[in-house]
Amino acid sequence: MNKIDAGKPHFISWHSTLGIIAAGWIVFQVCIGGASVWLNGKAFGGPNKAKSVWKWHRFSGYVLFPLLLITVNLGGALSNWARKMFGSLFD
Secondary structure: HHHHHHOOOOOOOOHHHHHHHHHHHHHHHHHHHHHHHHOOOOHHHHHHHHHHHHHHHHHHHHHHHHHHHHHHHHHHHOOOHHHOOOHHOOO
């Protein structure tokens, strides 16, 4: 809403681009994680296949976590709002 009220473009910074990627990835993680656990892994053809999917799901989470940290850091370090509010920290 802030961007709409100010009439500024959306998704032009690395923070916003990585944020959209990370948010989509989280939704995907939730769906895959839930499908591998619920109903004893029937979504993937049984518990053994679900366990192999869960291993990739877990690895994906290990990659996702640093992406989230980078996204948060970019939001604090590079955003115009942060520079306006905390400008003395960036000098």
